[in-house]
Amino acid sequence: MIARNTTLAALATTRFGLGARPGEIVAVAADPRGWLLGQVRPGPYAAPAELAGLTSGQAILAEFIATRQERNAEKRNLSAGASDPANGDPVKQLVATVRQQVLPHYLAQAAARTRIALATTASFHERLVQFWSNHFAVSVDKPIALGLAGAMENEAIRPHVTGRFRDLLVAVETHPAMITYLDNERSAGPHSELAGRVARRGDQGGATRVGLNENLAREILELHTLGVDGGYTQQDVTTFAAVISGWSIGGDNARLAQGTPGVFQFREAMHEPGAKTVLGKRYAESGLAQGMAVLEDLARQPATARHLATKLARHFVADEPSPALIEHLAHPFHATDGDLPSLYASLVHFDGAWSAAPAKFKTPQEFVYSALRAFEVIPQAPRQLLAPFELLGQPHYKPGSPAGWPDRTSDWDGADALMKRIEWSSALAGRLGDGRSAADAAHQAIGDLLSAHTLAALNRAASGSQALALLLMSPEFQRR
């Protein structure tokens, strides 16, 4: 019985959590399932201490907008006067200025996120934060998203991780990070008041063109709720884009000048008026509430439950999760109207999720977290803290697309990726030095999951630090 619980404790900390810190497996062994469930009970939200002092997304975006307006004004002055040969490509320049200004915010957010992941005693909860952040991915390779992606995680995702999916969905889709990342802030209905004004001025198609942008609507349906096979059509995408036309941000330039800079703002004048039909259901015109009603219904769709269940099962249990597991997760999620703690509890109570054989190949972030947790290393300087994620190919908030980072072994086990892990492990082991027992470290980090074959290799190693590198690169440490 005790032996079995120590295996479960190792699985709880490595498969469900972010990797065991020394002493954690022993502490958790009394009740591994209870340890997990205790982290995801609903309750009042308290922000982790590491987030104190971070600038809000609103302030970051307001600063970005102000800079852009300044640059645009300069550009206008320049083109009015003589051209300035020293002044290069304006697009490049704006990008450079903004990066200089916003990069410190991004680095602070990514460092805070890493510090939480390395120090937390509720690592299942933290893994879920990062799971949802990746589900609703905002990628910082788009300049405006730099500084906003982390803000969205902290402001829209963290407070709702143990709440209802519907609330999480609304918080994300109305966060300025998502609105701007998926280009909704200028999307305007073809029959909106604004379109009418522009048409009367007789400039359709020119610089003041007015119309829909369907990017956000499509990704809400395809990625955030129903899933690509969730039964929607191109017509649903276009109509949903009309429903959420006018979902914008305050205080930008020209036609977006009104409102508080950097906050979500519903712009009635850009909203396509009238009743609209999405997925066969008619929604009467009600301004902002029309889109909220569609989001509520999307959150309740069985296809959404299946889509989320599949992603959660893939993340925790298997690259190709069984239909039984997906059903096991989707049914209660649907029945409880999207209660997230119930969803997590279904996962924890599924016996098939606890096989001792490793289920998943760690992503670079998971690998780095678990390695640094195992040795209780938390580098102080942000750049040093963040370098491993760049090196191993998974920088924070930068999946490169709204689909987020992929979640299967074949996405991460390239030959070059493995060599990068070896190089980093070797460097870390060198810094840790020869003074520790790799066998002890292995028992602390992966407990019963350590194989006799690996233990023998650790004991045969030429040096203490080489043994640590072997531990970090062992099959059981590379997987979870």
Add this chain to the structure above:
Amino acid sequence: MTTRREFLRFGLHSAAGVAAAEALPILSFAAGEPGSDARLVVVLLRGALDGLSAVPPYGDPAYATARRPIAIAAPGASGGALDLDGFFGLHPSLTGLHARYRAGELIVVHAAATPYRERSHFDGQNVLENGGARPAGTASGWLNRALAALPHVQAPAGTVALAVGQNVPLILRGTVPVGSWAPARMPQVEPELITRLRDLYSNDSTLAARLDEAVSIDALAGGEMGAPHETASMAKGAGGNLGLVRQMATTAGQMLAAPQGPRIAVLEMTGWDTHAGEGGAEGQLAYRLRGLDGAIDALREGLASQWARSAVLVCTEFGRTVMVNGTRGTDHGTAAAAFLVGGAVRGERVLADWPGLSARDLHEGRDLRPTTDLRSIAKGLLHEHLGLGSGALEEVFPDSASVAAASSLIRS
């Protein structure tokens, strides 16, 4: 101190190296077989390239109106297209490709698409790479199945084809071991650690195979070619990213050119999803196109004398709407443009059965209608360039019997 590179060269003669080489199903090209000297590179443009800006059909009377705020002007005007054939032009950023066209080394394909007709990036990319008719139709990629169909001899694991990047994209996944390579940023590890990891992975066939592939590829990138992989920039900005892509393309070209190097490589470029503020002759897309143009140029420089035996296919998952949207960008569409460029290509041609841009000609009233199946180009390329027979082509592209291979793509 012994470096890993020295070890690798030594390792080929060591017991472990020989054992590893014999233990794996390893493929390469047999000398003298058709296509044995051919080099093939596929460049995947992720995010859906706007073919109507990359290859503007300035001669279509509906083009300028449909694209008014971002249209590329006709050749001769300021910021105008680089002329191809009096009807189509290239975006003014694509000066290198235009020079290849004039040198008879570029085929421009237009109004082309995979069989996928929905508008999800991720399903669209899956179809582009899996080579079937549906998303998730196969778990392997068409380029890997093409490798499996080639005549083969022994070669170090994972060196016959190369993913440029840390991991292998779907198009190259499958039964044939494939290496991946990205610039190194860390000090080399002790060779002894590699030996011990080989032993540690003796019960883990996946990690063992990856390690052998990594060792072989590393020998090609650093061991035989004199350390081309300097510390890469940390990709801090868009400029840094394009610089990195160019560096990776140069090295990939050099690796492909090496006598024992890979014959096939895949390069991925992102940032083509231009929903807002796409720009015309200048701006966001123009910047990306300059990056693509530079990457092709870098490949050519890297390949050097082997450029004459090379073909580079540049393709994307689907195109973008004909009409400009409300945010001076374009939304997800259907048909797009593709490029086939290289010294082996029978170029200076535009392959397009042009469907027209007037409202009644559009697919579902919004997109450029596809008239060329991208698989016909890929099949013709694999047949003429690598010598795949018709039986093999049907396995590489399942359910494509009705899609005839394009002919006369490659110089005979």
